[in-house]
Amino acid sequence: MESTSVEQLPNDVKNETSDNVQIDKTDENPQQQRQDFNSEYNKIELGNLGKFAFGELRALIKKLKLKPTKIKTTNSYGGRDFAFLCFRTVEEKESAMKLFNGYKWKGKEISAKEGKAVLDPLIKRRLAEESLDQNAPKPKKFRKKTVVEATVPLANVPYENQLIRKEKECMKHLQAYATSVKKASLELRPMIQANEKEKGLPCIWHGIKQAPKINGYRNKCEFAVGLNANNERTVGFRLGSYTDGSLEVASIQDLPHIPDRTKLAVQLYESYIKQSKYDVFNMQVYKGQFRQFTVRLSESTGEIMIVAGIHTTEILDELDDLLKDIVDFFTERNGKELNVSSIYLEEINKREIGQVQNNFRHVHGSKYITDTILGLKFRISAASFFQINTQSAEVLYELAIKMGKIDSGTTILDICCGTGTIGLCFAKHCKEVLGVEIIADAINDAKFNAQENGIENSKFYAGNCDDYIHSLVYEAENENLLAIIDPPRAGIQTKSKEALRNARGLNRFIYIACAPKAAMQNWIDFSRPCSKTLKGEPFVLKEAAAVDMFPHTEHIEMVLLFERLVRVQKAKEKENGNETQTSAASST
Known part of the structure; x- marks a missing residue:
């Protein structure tokens, strides 16, 4: 099934994130607390579309000036003749149903009805785990991975054998x-x-x-900010994806592919967020501020850039003060030992239609760091693509x-x-x-x-x-x-x-x-x-x-x-x- 989210329209395609398990709207669960984010409750089903390409449907939606958060449909030409659209609000959903019902498109009259929501992945996993026989061994898919298994599964394999395997x-x-x-x-x-x-x-x-170079080779790392198994604020890597029903973040300090200086940056930022009055971001309820932390390190110059990924929607009036405090931490307080070259803010909010990347805001130091490949110098900004090794x-x-x-x-x-x-x-x-x-x-x-x-x-x-x-x-x-x-x-x-x-x-x-x-x-x-x-x-x-x-x-x-x-x-x-x-x- 092909689908597109509002964060990626109109160019990119996103896979559907959960199966067709339906949920009762009377159920009390965290999914209902974030209807502005998870729009499954405001879904409509379009029927009698005939054979169509995904791009054609997308063009029709644009013509009707609708702004769905997701489009879910079959692949191009052939197959089923229906699609699902999700909206942020009930009003948007009802307006779309009125527009589509009876609308003539490609020689057919489209039908529109209310769609049924699917189960949130976290709720789905919780229910599945509760149904397991507690006396029997857990199936492999329910076994929690270690951070090494999740990120560098070949770390304990001799390098020569890694190459043979690859x-x-x-x-x-x-x-x-x-x-x-x-x-x-x-x-x-x-x-x-x-x-x-x-x-x-x-x-x-x-x-x-x-x-x-086989150890400490990554010149760029994007870390998640969340809670570890002990419910402590952590900067590290997720042990699974949200679609797998996982939110846990684990420490990266023992991973071999991350440079020591990057590990120090993570350690310092983690100490900062632990004492902050602002919370870490919770994907399930779509609340909190500290969401991501990116470190870019130049191998040739030693310059280091940090990018604080923050969900800014709830703290717009306080954002400047927070940024000033982050800069002060890395230039005057405990974080000073990192000797940071550049600090950026990455605003990680819901993307608008047509937006291809998050907004970056330079807040301290140089706007760029410089690295070298084959004797040539390249300037690297916060959003630049540069080979990670x-x-x-x-x-x-x-x-x-x-x-x-x-x-x-x-x-x-x-x-x-x-x-x-x-x-x-x-x-x-x-x-x-x-x-x-x-x-x-x-x-x-x-x-x-x-x-x-x-x-x-x-x-x-x-x-x-x-x-x-x-x-x-x-x-x-x-x-x-x-x-x-x-x-x-x-x-x-x-x-x-x-x-x-x-x-x-x-x-x-x-x-x-x-x-x-x-x-x-x-x-x-x-x-x-x-x-x-x-x-x-x-x-x-x-x-x-x-x-x-x-x-x-x-x-x-x-x-x-x-x-x-x-x-x-x-x-x-x-x-x-x-x-x-x-x-x-x-x-x-």
Whole structure:
């Protein structure tokens, strides 16, 4: 089931967080105390929608000027013909029902009725645990994880064995890609089967590159603020998600992947919130102030930035005083030993429609810290994306440069370029770098970083990637193009994927995946046969490798080189032609 929350409309998609267990409105539980947050009580069910795409329904909602907190529906085209909308208030719900009932859309009259709320995950878990046989061993899903199990499950495995385990996972991902593409494309099947017979995989495998630094490697950590098992205020990591029915936060002091200075920052901030008159945030009732704590640490300069994530809705009149006290704590009182370089506020409230990130407010020190990759300096702001393992990032970028066969005639299209780290590291090896990123502040950082490093062969643009891909290809005017795609965990959106497939002149790209399983659908779609939406010739996976960016965890970063089928065909034709000429010459 596909769903969207008000925090993410109109671009992103969110999974439904609970099953269809219904709740009685007369029940007394914490879910009822936060109706402004959990809108299950103000849900409507739309029927008789016919076949529709999620984007079409979203456009209709926008046209009717409705502001649901969530949209829950089936996947694109086909399947069921109904959807659910949730609203913050009864008035909004009733107004929406009046608008939809009898509304003509796509040749049908929509029906609208009151939807039934589903059970809050915390209540659901509590009831499930109460129903267990107390004399029998608890099922695995009810066993509480330790903080090590929840965050660094491989911490007690020798590093060499971690790499072996991760390489096996990469093999599985490549084999899963091959299986799916062989089913989807009769044209590519013989090519993939031939590669599998020769190499055992659908492509050339360059192996896994180990991390130069395996302990204390994280230059950025986002910590939750909440209560531990003893009901004490704690800054650390959650042992589970809210959707799993878990709110407990555990200490991070014994975790190997977090730097000692970051641990000190956490320890100091925890001591601060323990003596504060303000409360920690409680997701269940959506109340409290201290919600998150982010630490960014520069490996090259030693600068440290802290970001206090605060739910500000209830304390707007007192917020300035709270921020002043936090600054005073880290500059004049106990927190002074941290020698903090920069302090930010992150306002973590309900997002407005179209809002893609939280609001950040600089409150003390420098606005940026600076770190170095491959000899280049990069400024990092509170919301900037920067690879969390600096030394492994250098290995990753050098590998991508080598796999992409980049030379002085190559033009790089940096898709989802962020602050320009990848593109600028490639700049001295290529003719030109053209980057695009949706967050304007990140583009400002990219332009600054280019200027700061004296790089003149780069241009960066703020906007949706899918809107810019064709124009970037046109601007490049270069047959030797290589796109670099380093998307979020779930991969690139459908429009960007289609734009890449349909971009004439773009025949090669490198895909960097920090969550290969989640990105798998992207890889498969790049290799699908031509269709109404995917008009360009398919891409074929040619080479793959991996870099261990996240030691002690299950995560792995994969680097994949795709080439368009026509390019492969021409290469084969050329190769076959040379063989024919050689044979003819030999016979004479």
